[in-house]
Amino acid sequence: MYRYDEFDQKIVDERVTQFRGQVARRLSGELTEDEFKPLRLMNGLYLQLHAYMLRVAIPYGTLSSRQLRMLAHIARKYDKDYAHFTTRQNLQYNWPKLADVPDILADLATVEMHAIQTSGNCIRNVTSDHFAGAAADEVDDPRIWSEIIRQWSTFHPEFSYLPRKFKIAVPAAPKDRAAIKVHDIGIIIRRDASNALAFDVYVGGGQGRTPYVGHLIGEGIAAGDLLAYLEATMRVYNQHGRRDNIYKARIKILVHQIGAEEMRRQVAAEFAEIKTQGALALPQAEINRIKTYFADPPFDVLHDETALLAAQKKQSKAFAAWHDINVAQHKASGYAIVTISLKPIGGIPGDASADQMDLVANLAERLSFDEIRVSHEQNLVLAHVRQRDLFDLWQQLDKAGLATANYGLITDIIACPGLDYCDLANARSINIAQAVSKRFADLDRQRDIGELKMKISGCINACGHHHVGNIGILGVDKKGVEYYQITLGGSGDETTSIGEILGPAFGEAEVPDAIEKLVDTYLGLRQSGERFLDTYRRVGIQPFREKLYAAH
Amino acid sequence: MPLIKHNAFVENTFAHVADDEALPDGPIVVSLKRWQAERETLAARNAPLGVRLSSDQSPEALGADVSHFALIELEFPKFRDGRGYSWARILRQRLGFTGEVRAVGDVLRDQWLFMSRCGVDAFEVRPGTRLEDFRAALAEQTVFYQPASDRIRNVLDLRQSRTRAAAE
Numbered sequence: 001m002y003r004y005d006e007f008d009q010k011i012v013d014e015r016v017t018q019f020r021g022q023v024a025r026r027l028s029g030e031l032t033e034d035e036f037k038p039l040r041l042m043n044g045l046y047l048q049l050h051a052y053m054l055r056v057a058i059p060y061g062t063l064s065s066r067q068l069r070m071l072a073h074i075a076r077k078y079d080k081d082y083a084h085f086t087t088r089q090n091l092q093y094n095w096p097k098l099a100d101v102p103d104i105l106a107d108l109a110t111v112e113m114h115a116i117q118t119s120g121n122c123i124r125n126v127t128s129d130h131f132a133g134a135a136a137d138e139v140d141d142p143r144i145w146s147e148i149i150r151q152w153s154t155f156h157p158e159f160s161y162l163p164r165k166f167k168i169a170v171p172a173a174p175k176d177r178a179a180i181k182v183h184d185i186g187i188i189i190r191r192d193a194s195n196a197l198a199f200d201v202y203v204g205g206g207q208g209r210t211p212y213v214g215h216l217i218g219e220g221i222a223a224g225d226l227l228a229y230l231e232a233t234m235r236v237y238n239q240h241g242r243r244d245n246i247y248k249a250r251i252k253i254l255v256h257q258i259g260a261e262e263m264r265r266q267v268a269a270e271f272a273e274i275k276t277q278g279a280l281a282l283p284q285a286e287i288n289r290i291k292t293y294f295a296d297p298p299f300d301v302l303h304d305e306t307a308l309l310a311a312q313k314k315q316s317k318a319f320a321a322w323h324d325i326n327v328a329q330h331k332a333s334g335y336a337i338v339t340i341s342l343k344p345i346g347g348i349p350g351d352a353s354a355d356q357m358d359l360v361a362n363l364a365e366r367l368s369f370d371e372i373r374v375s376h377e378q379n380l381v382l383a384h385v386r387q388r389d390l391f392d393l394w395q396q397l398d399k400a401g402l403a404t405a406n407y408g409l410i411t412d413i414i415a416c417p418g419l420d421y422c423d424l425a426n427a428r429s430i431n432i433a434q435a436v437s438k439r440f441a442d443l444d445r446q447r448d449i450g451e452l453k454m455k456i457s458g459c460i461n462a463c464g465h466h467h468v469g470n471i472g473i474l475g476v477d478k479k480g481v482e483y484y485q486i487t488l489g490g491s492g493d494e495t496t497s498i499g500e501i502l503g504p505a506f507g508e509a510e511v512p513d514a515i516e517k518l519v520d521t522y523l524g525l526r527q528s529g530e531r532f533l534d535t536y537r538r539v540g541i542q543p544f545r546e547k548l549y550a551a552h
Numbered sequence: 553m554p555l556i557k558h559n560a561f562v563e564n565t566f567a568h569v570a571d572d573e574a575l576p577d578g579p580i581v582v583s584l585k586r587w588q589a590e591r592e593t594l595a596a597r598n599a600p601l602g603v604r605l606s607s608d609q610s611p612e613a614l615g616a617d618v619s620h621f622a623l624i625e626l627e628f629p630k631f632r633d634g635r636g637y638s639w640a641r642i643l644r645q646r647l648g649f650t651g652e653v654r655a656v657g658d659v660l661r662d663q664w665l666f667m668s669r670c671g672v673d674a675f676e677v678r679p680g681t682r683l684e685d686f687r688a689a690l691a692e693q694t695v696f697y698q699p700a701s702d703r704i705r706n707v708l709d710l711r712q713s714r715t716r717a718a719a720e
Binding site: 160 | 610631632633634635637638641645646660662663665666667669670692693694695696697698699700707708710711712715
């Protein structure tokens with residue numbers, strides 16, 4: 001994975017010193033909270049319902065064991081022994097003290113980490129495919145390009161006061177595991193007819209109160225021109241994005257208002273000029289320098305352990321289930337990709353204790369080339385595990401409550417922190433995730449239901465991605481009472497679709513029954529081999545609506 | 553308002569002239585609207601001329617006319633309104649403007665550095681601003697990843713030099 005050179009390190013170190021000064025000015029009263037707000041927000045520090053919240057960047061979701069141990073250390077030393085992994089592959093501490101934050105950032109800087117641009121109206125942490133470097137279907141490691149974009153966008157002087165926040169996602173496989181079409185910019189890396197890398201740039205996707213699927217604006221951009229094209233897109237947005245209404249300020253609204261064709265024309269004009277100036281052309285030497293950091297780890301030449309695994313699965317039914325559900329195929333034979341679920345039945349999606357983080361760090365060091373991934377689905381991934389080590393790994397995880405076999409199933413729920421923490425929320429999310437998880441705790445039942453992506457947001461900002469949930473739940477406030485609106489048919493993969501609202505919202509206690517009715521309706525309608533989403537797309541919303549509201 | 557240019561306090565020699573006000577002698581700043589309405593008269597004056605652009609006015613409206621101006625003021629009505637950063641870059645890079653680009657309005661200490669990188673070289677500052685604070689704010693970051701409108705060597709340049717030095 002990428003390692004800082006002296007320049008990367010100095011940028012982060014200078015930032016720590018700068019923020020220490022800003023906090024000192026705030027604590028001395030030289031800065032009012034109003035004046036301090038934009039400064040702390042540029043550094044991922046929010047003021048939540050009960051306390052400050054610090055959001056730490058995990059660029060494209062990749063961590064070393066040393067980094068994960070530092071995150072655990074910070075949770076113990078400055079917080080309440082746990083932290084929360086988010087849908088943007090970041091990590092949040094919910095209880096830091098303002099006076100401690102400069103020290104936390106200094107600790108992070110010792111392991112090449114920071115909280116730069118994890119909030120504010122700037123280009124946020126770049127996200128990517130959590131199976132990068134391990135998936136058989138990718139054309140290049142997308143983290144090379146994510147890192148190049150991370151550097152270009154860090155402290156970009158022109159784009160730090162955009163109309164609104166800006167999110168970029170970069171996968172490099174036909175299977176979209178990064179939900180790119182609901183990002184401000186989603187980039188798909190592919191190979192063109194001459195086998196050169198080509199970048200398809202989708203612009204204007206997003207969730208929030210007006211969800212849109214992104215449009216293909218830049219097609220087949222050459223590798224060396226990638227930054228020039230992104231700068232052109234950002235400049236068009238910075239000039240013309242709306243600033244009169246924060247709900248209409250995202251680039252998706254601009255694209256929707258002027259149309260994809262006009263957006264394409266404006267970006268092309270800027271692009272032509274930036275390209276002519278040449279300063280942003282990416283030198284091949286720099287691409288190569290970054291590429292070397294993402295070379296394959298030294299895989300052993302192995303054969304698939306079919307017989308061994310079959311025997312182990314026979315020995316333990318629990319291991320067999322976990323293997324079937326949480327282990328994915330690796331590009332190298334004899335290896336496997338392991339998803340560590342952070343969704344124990346009845347637990348809080350995405351939370352991990354300091355001890356669990358330490359354990360995963362140790363296991364990654366021993367069994368997965370010292371590398372951990374954070375997925376946007378709020379799980380952890382060990383991307384390069386020898387098949388022969390899987391049983392050992394599973395036993396270690398199981399002891400720590402980290403072997404829940406539910407990847408992609410109905411209890412693998414995405415949920416935002418909701419009203420338990422967030423001052424934007426209208427309703428709690430965690431309570432609903434816990435209740436649904438308990439209702440569907442039975443693993444055989446979950447497996448019978450099959451892939452079902454359930455996503456919960458506590459407000460219309462949609463941090464819990466409910467618009468792209470096969471079943472999405474949105475918390476709303478009706479005269480001080482929490483209600484939950486259900487959408488169906490959303491999807492965040494390469495067939496991205498926005499979910500459709502079923503009907504009137506449900507009270508907290510009614511939600512598990514409602515979900516159960518929807519699932520039963522699907523089970524009654526499904527044809528052989530269909531997932532929930534497939535059945536929904538075949539039959540539409542009406543049968544679900546009829547079943548759900550029949551009794552009302 | 554005090555004015556800082558090139559790291560020092562300087563006197564503002566330009567007078568602001570409202571759209572309905574008679575043109576005085578000496579250096580003046582007018583609105584874009586007035587420039588467009590009275591272009592010939594204003595261009596014929598024998599004194600430095602400035603124009604003030606509000607945050608929704610792109611300097612592209614001036615086009616090649618930028619050569620008539622000694623000063624272009626960019627207005628920041630709220631510090632959150634970041635259009636001026638793009639206007640400054642367009643002025644410096646697209647329109648080749650070499651005169652003074654001055655940031656006026658709601659500008660925070662912690663924004664001076666980025667504005668300066670975008671090509672702003674003069675700042676109206678709040679009364680009481682100390683020069684050492686200005687200098688300190690501009691020196692808080694010394695390493696930059698991306699090219700902008702300043703002449704600072706960015707990390708890409710520095711890495712290429714390092715590679716060359718290593719090869720020698």
